[in-house]
Amino acid sequence: MSDARNVLGEPLEICSIEPMTGFMRDGACETGPEDIGSHTVCARVTREFLEYSRSRGNDLMTPMPAFGFPGLKPGDRWCLCAARWQEAFEAGCAPRVALRSTHERALEVCDLGDLKRHAVDLS
Numbered sequence: 001m002s003d004a005r006n007v008l009g010e011p012l013e014i015c016s017i018e019p020m021t022g023f024m025r026d027g028a029c030e031t032g033p034e035d036i037g038s039h040t041v042c043a044r045v046t047r048e049f050l051e052y053s054r055s056r057g058n059d060l061m062t063p064m065p066a067f068g069f070p071g072l073k074p075g076d077r078w079c080l081c082a083a084r085w086q087e088a089f090e091a092g093c094a095p096r097v098a099l100r101s102t103h104e105r106a107l108e109v110c111d112l113g114d115l116k117r118h119a120v121d122l123s
Contacts, residue, residue, distance in 0.1 A: 004030050005104045007112055015042035015101040016077035019070050029079035029103045037081040038109065042101035044120055047074045049095040052088055077101075082109035089114055096120045 004012040017027040023039040024030055031040050043049070050061050050072060060078070063071035072078055077098060086109050088094040097118045106115070116122060 002030060004028070006100050007102050007104050007107055007115060008099055009104070010100065012103055013098075013100045015079050015098060019072065019076055019078070020068075021077065021079045023079065025068075029101055029106075031103055031105050038083065038105055039079040040082050040103035040106040041080045041085040041110065041115075042077060042098040043080045043085060043095040044077050044098065045072050045074060045080075045095050046093075048093045049088055050074065052091060052093045053084065056084070056087070058084065082106040086110050089118070094118055 006012045012028055014027045015021050015029050022028050023035040029040045029042045053060050060072045097115050098121050099119050100121050
């Protein structure tokens with residue numbers, strides 16, 4: 001893994017390998033210049049969020065075998081576009097977030113306090 005940092009300033013942890021996520025499909029919410037959507041927020045998706053995302057034109061539930069995409073179900077962890085998470089937050093249906101697996105670049109779009117209030121990995 002690279003020397004990427006999470007929103008807590010620590011080394012970025014893996015988000016999910018089952019299903020395999022990340023812009024680079026390496027399990028991490030790693031990013032780079034080619035990642036226009038900034039797939040940097042590691043979220044544990046919910047039915048409410050999946051329905052919301054579909055209503056906004058991004059169906060994450062329907063499998064797309066041609067692209068190796070199994071379709072997501074509630075409880076899966078997935079690297080979301082920071083702007084989509086923020087949009088869902090403002091609409092009141094943001095999914096929970098794994099901060100240790102959320103890339104620091106998400107902070108260009110999302111507020112750390114909001115992410116922390118939705119955290120699944122803070123004790």
